[in-house]
Amino acid sequence: MRLPRLLAAALILAAGASVAPAQTSPDVKRIEIEGLRLHTADEVRARMSTHVGRPYSREALDQDIRRLFTTGWFADVKLSDRSIVAGPEAVVIVLEVLENDVLREVRFAGNRHFKNDELAPDVILKAGEYYAPWKVKLDADRIRDRYLADGFAYVKVTGTEASTGRGTIVTLTVREGPRVRVRDVEIHGTDKLDPDRMKKEMRTEETTLWNLLSPPRYQAALLAEDVRALVRYARGEGFLDAKAYVRDLEWSPERDRVTVHIQVEEGIQYVVDRVSIEGAEVFGVNDLYHGLQVRPGTPFALRQVDRDESYLLDRYREKAYIDADVAAVPRYLAKRGHVELTWKIAEGGIVYVRRIDFVGHGRTKDKVLRREMLLLPGEEFNKLLLDASIDRLNSLRFFEPTTPQLFARAWGPVRDPVIVVEVLPGGEPDERDLLIHVDEGRTGNLQFGGTYSDEGGFSGKLAVTQNNFDLFDLPKSLAELFNGEGFAGAGQIARINLEPGFQRSRYEVSFTEPWMFDYPVSMTVAGSFYDQDFRYYRERRLAGDVDFGHRWDDFVDTPPGTLDTDIRSTFLGGILQGISYAAIHLPGYFIFDDHVVRGYSLHHFWERNYSVGVGYRLARINIRDVDDDGPTDLKEVEGLNYLSSVTFHVNLDRRNSRVFPSQGFVSTVSWEYAGYPIGGDFDFWKINYRHQAFSTLWTTPGGGKIIFETELLGGFAQEHYYSLHLPIFERFYAGGHDLRGFEYRTVSPKEGRNPIGGRVRALASAEITFPIIRPEIAGRDIDILRGAIFTDWGTVVARPKDFGYFRWSAGFGVRLQIPLGGSQVVPLTIDFGFPLKRQHGDRRQTVHIGFDFGF
Secondary structure (H helix, E strand, O other), X not given: OHHHHHHHHHHHHHHHHHOOOOOOOOXXXXXXXXXXXXXXHHHHHOOOOOOOOOEOOHHHHHHHHHHHHHOOOEEEEEEOOOOEOOOOOOEEEEEEEEEOOEEEEEEEEOOOOOOHHHHHHHOOOOOOOEOOOHHHHHHHHHHHHHHHHOOOOOOEEEEEEEEEOOEEEEEEEEEOOOOOEEEEEEEEOOOOOXXXXXXXXXXXXXXXXXXXXXXXXXXXXXXXXXXXXXXXXXXXXXXXXXEEEEXXXXXXXXXXXXXXXXXXXXXXXXXXXXXXXXXXXXXXXXXXXXOOOOOOOOEOXXXXXXXHHHHHHHHHHOOOOOOOEEEEEEEEOOOOOEEEEEEEEEOOOOOEEEEEEEEOOOOOOHHHHHOOOOOOOOOXXXXXXXXXXXXXXXXXXXXXXXXXXXXXXXXOOOEOOOOEEEEEEOOOOOEEEEEEEOOEOOOEEEEEEEEEEOOOEEEEEEEEEEEEEOOOOOOOOHHHHHHOOOOEOOOEEEEEEEEOEOOEEEEEEEEEEOOHHHOOEEEEEEEEEEEEEOOOOEEEEEEEEEEEEEEEOOOOOOOOOOOOHHHHOOHHHHHHHHHHHHHHHHHHHHOOOEOOOOOOOHHHHOOOOEEEEEEEEEEEEEEEOOOOOOOHHHHOOOEEEEEEEEEEEEEEEOOOOOOOOOOEEEEEEEXXXXXXXXXXXXXXXXXXXXXXXXXXXXXXXXXXXXXXXXXXXXXXXXXXXXXXXXOHHHOEOEOEOOEOEEOOOOEOOEEOOEEOOEOEEEEXXXXXXXXXXXXXXXXXXXXXXXXXXXXEEEEEEOOHHHOOOOEEEEEEEEEEEEEEEOOEEEEEEEEEEEEEEOOOOXXXXXXXXXXXXXX
């Protein structure tokens, strides 16, 4: 029994020892702050967690020192050697500090190119804040970078400080040196690679005719990026071992011009020996293989490999396999420069759309956006339908480009700069939610301008258009009326157009509901008053119009790149498509770099961006003040006349943009029937045709487009029933904007010197516009100044057998976009036309001017 008792006693003694009181830290007796000039010791101690009378902790003190640094008050804070922090006695803490002075002023010296107020936002030193010496070097570097980005290759920036009794004055001195322009860029050492094509990969431009008025600036950092871009391009063409470097910079004697010499070492071009596809079950291997660009015998061009990867992914995403994964796996063979390529595909499963939500449309009603969607909840997630839906939303022109932060959240396959699509997980593994981000912009437009002619004088123009109008959204205040909050959000279009002039005046008001009762049927109601003082009579016209239309632009299919067999096998289809294709797109396909040929398939051609409509017009025409020597046809209609007509029209729009088209075409055909049995004083029918085509001839390294535009105008009119003559005010005339260089409505058959109009019209125009000044404004490259050269050709005759009396003119112009701040610009157009071939009685018109801005 003794052994258990001894063990119990030992346990009791051990337990007692374990609960003995631990040694405690001594209390802080005093905290002293040395070196203060601008602050008090109490202000410093208030920023510390270490206090007098509390236990001392070295960890807490270290944190206090770091905290004092963050206040910006001090350049240095350290624990003094006179501090007593060891031993059992009370602790005395002594902190030695070096205070930052208050910054009194930041001065700039030597800067001529940039004003002081332009440099001030770039510096982080601010008057009234605490002076930190390290910020001087940082600000000097920031100003230097600003100058380097503007072409000042030799700039130097130094900073000096002067301490006064009332604060520190910092002076940033700039030695600008010459502003360096790039004279030329020479690429050496290429064999198979085209140096001119390689230059398009560079952002460093050389001086050309197009930028002569604003020569490109030399930027060393940008040139370094360009060298890397050349290497990427060469490897993208199959030269995987390519290298590039700046061999020499050839400076002008004044050191303000430089010729850049870049050396390229191509190496060998890798070639593909074999291509295989693994993992394809949804599609046949041969089906997928047919669309690949990289095939046996072709270069192993990484650029084409990326294109093939996108092609394969799109094929699957068009079938709702949006989680499909495609990987290109190359195997480099023993024979140098030869590769076997394997496409490994993980198809995944079909994905469905659970819900679609819109974010950012404060004014616009939700249904206005949803009715443009071709991809709907519950359907398979078809990327092609989503792309077409984004195009339709963009065509509304309600939205501005999104912020880069929001753009980073966009779903990879659909990265639109205006409308951001975010794809989120749905309720089930095979479901996704779409969150579509938009940023509403200005949908109203205030347009004013004018036209000047040698004999017609000046006529003004004031037009107000609201493209997102809501007839029933009454403004609650005057502020809502003028800031766009009232009468907005339903997607309707309201327009008021006022064109007062000394000899010509026109006043119009119109309203369009694009979706009547939520169906894709549009209705337009318009009223107009027209007053024209011709040389030998005056015409006043009061008219009302109503028009109904239906559009079909919801057909989606993979657009082929060339004319397909359906077109070539049909005579009518071949003519209709071939004329547009051969005249506009074919030169771009073979010659130029930026061609887009989309949708040339006969059974698809008529089903996309296609609209039809029917309208009714009732007009009262008053012909008065007819001169005694006026035309006979005019005297026959002197007085009041009534016109009643029905018009059928068809429109096909394949432009890549309705605002600034650079590719594609738009065609319109209309047939108007007037008179019996719908009333009116005249019986006639009239056909009008208009075709505009756009093609980008060249894209400059800076992204500017040289655009070739052609326009065809045709018309034929004929009286019918009891009418013996086509009324003079419904005949065709030319001159003015449709035949620049000739006065408005003077190109036509004449009686004496008076134009009397014709039954046949044929006009053609060709115009090339090119960028001259293209700076970056508000994060976007804007063509501040574009040049234009044009030629117009055509005629108006009384009968088809008279066809042949053609006019011809040529001229030049400018297209200005004047920045108003932010992303808003004012377009200004000035054209000068000069007749080259005239007929007897034609009159000249030289200048056309117009500009507009949004609100």
